[in-house]
Amino acid sequence: QSALTQPASVSGSPGQSITISCTGTSSDVGGYNYVSWYQHHPGKAPKLMIYEVSNRPSGVSDRFSGSKSGNAASLTISGLQAEDEADYYCTSYRSDGTLRVLFGGGTKLTVL
């Protein structure tokens, strides 16, 4: 069981928007703005898509956006494209006597 909860799968048609949720606690997602999102195509290295809740690294499409409310963070992908089909993971910093990084269980995005 992963520390952060994500839906196992989401799907959408090309051009549509989808949102992936990531639920934690007040000790991680809700307590700090250190939520990140990664895109992972099987067999390749994960790619950072969002850091610090809503910031996009250089080179990442503005179709990807992040937000947070309380203990839940979200990744929204607008204008879905076939190449967006991948696994998506959220992470959060947690500090409770020691420092660590928590991953969500991952969400498989299918572009129909």
Place this chain on the structure above:
Amino acid sequence: QVQLVESGGGVVQPGRSLRLSCAASGFSFSSYGMHWVRQVPGKGLEWVALTWYDGSNEYYADSVKGRFTISRDNSKNTLYLQMKSLRAEDTAVYYCARPWGYDYADYWAFDIWGQGTMVTVSS
């Protein structure tokens, strides 16, 4: 070209040890904290360990604490993961990953990843 290249994976018996390496190039390795992350086949990603830029602090996932040791040699631009008392559940692809910046706030997102090295623990 910024790059991380892992090595040292392989097949090892339960209870034995293995050391992974991660060679860094194209950036100032000694300025960055570094992480290890793993992925069990067919499962999700799991954070394993973190070392500060100078090796002065180390942090571990509960699942590996006391068995794995993260270290670095900044003179060789290399990160290590010493794994002892290996278990079947440690079977995974192990990635090294670089935070996106130098500061503490930057440590928690990883913008550069290696391609991974496979560790199989089996008798």
